Amino acid sequence: MHRVGLLISDCFQVLGLSTLSIFEFANQVAGEPFYACTVYSEHGGAVKSSYGFGVDSQPLDAELAIDTWLVAGVLTPLELPATPGVVDFLQTHAGKARRIAGICTGAFVLGQAGLLDDRRATTHWMHALSLKSLNPSTRVEEDRIFIIDDRIWTSAGLTAGLDMALGMVEKDLGAEVARSVAHLLVMHHRRSGGQTQHSEMLMLSPRSDRLQSALEYARKNLSKPLTIEDIADAVHVSARQLSRLFRAETGKSPARAIEGLRLENARLLIEQSRLSMEVIARESGFRDRRHMREVFIRGYGIPPQSLRSGKV
The missing domain is CATH 1.10.10.60 (Homeodomain-like)
Structure with a gap:
């Protein structure tokens, strides 16, 4: 069983939740519960989304055994940085995970935790310059859908998180499963990480x-x-x-x-x-x-x- 944890914070961008659908349908295609997904926040309980409604979550715990962490972003990352508790958790416990990913501006949270130091990363093109300014050692590539640098994954804005999650499914279960998941979700095609964000x-x-x-x-x-x-x-x-x-x-x-x-x-x-x-x-x-x-x-x-x- 591969355990996926989606880490959210107050006013998290609601589309970040959609990435879990990729793993839900991957289980369906695989014919077994390969992924187990749970939503977490620093203290647990209801967390307010960017649209205003609350989402229930489990509290962070040092004993958590998570294979993949997904860190959801917020619409205004400079105004809503990660709390010291979240940063400390990622710094202390991220090394236990097989991979950790920033969805959209979730990359800012990874940057706060020092996980982007001397790495390649991307985020929504509107926030790329700010991410680079805050993380001068990071090679921020604003024209990529998602980037994999060792076990650190980052995606561009919003729907690019779906492409990144599909990329994870392809790594775990193969290209055919990933294509089937994209087909079930009526996604035009799985965009590879190197694809440009722009037309x-x-x-x-x-x-x-x-x-x-x-x-x-x-x-x-x-x-x-x-x-x-x-x-x-x-x-x-x-x-x-x-x-x-x-x-x-x-x-x-x-x-x-x-x-x-x-x-x-x-x-x-x-x-x-x-x-x-x-x-x-x-x-x-x-x-x-x-x-x-x-x-x-x-x-x-x-x-x-x-x-x-x-x-x-």
């Missing part, structure tokens, strides 16, 4: 219809060479005017913006299909597999194959 189109945020049309044209024709002249002709402007639009509205050159779209397209194909890397490179408009790998490492910090293998 490239959303990040570019074109304000004008003309540039929006140009980006849509590029996105639908990524397998082609896509020169600036080709795109300009498609939206009926000059190449010079289109370059100015790109710079003014996205802060990027057309070439850099298109490279971002190619990169995102390749990432999605890797995660959602079984196409070969050669085919994915071609369909995304890279010269070859090697070129795609170079751009992937520059953009995401990991090789493309790691997304498919689950190595993060």
Whole structure:
């Protein structure tokens, strides 16, 4: 029996509770109660959630035998830091657990306990700079869904906690069980830890219809060479005017913006299909597999194959 403890505190983000559903359905798929989940807080009893309702919990105890600790976050981690009692418990007893994870801003609690020192970590992108400021020795990667550094796991905001929990199930019970759990929960697919938190189109945020049309044209024709002249002709402007639009509205050159779209397209194909890397490179408009790998490492910090293998 693998014991999972969800550690909550006053005003904990209510979506953190949903991570327990992953383990609930993993038991169903496995056909046996592999996981036993319990909610804990410093003193036990009812704990107020971010939505206002209370959730019953068990008190922390030095004798607890927990295999996986999940630490829920709060909406305002700078205003609601972990209590000294919680920090002391994690510092003293975290070493007994097989792994400990921060869900969203739960990473701040791990940081307070010194568990992120000299490690890689992530959190919700809105709070990444604050986490880095409070933990200068931590390599905070704000553009990751979740990160595994030895036995310390951290996830990005909110629903990314589900992806992290699925990653744990995959480690424990295998990829097929994890896929079945995702299917039962009607999750589109299990996002690997290396996946970006952002959508490239959303990040570019074109304000004008003309540039929006140009980006849509590029996105639908990524397998082609896509020169600036080709795109300009498609939206009926000059190449010079289109370059100015790109710079003014996205802060990027057309070439850099298109490279971002190619990169995102390749990432999605890797995660959602079984196409070969050669085919994915071609369909995304890279010269070859090697070129795609170079751009992937520059953009995401990991090789493309790691997304498919689950190595993060």
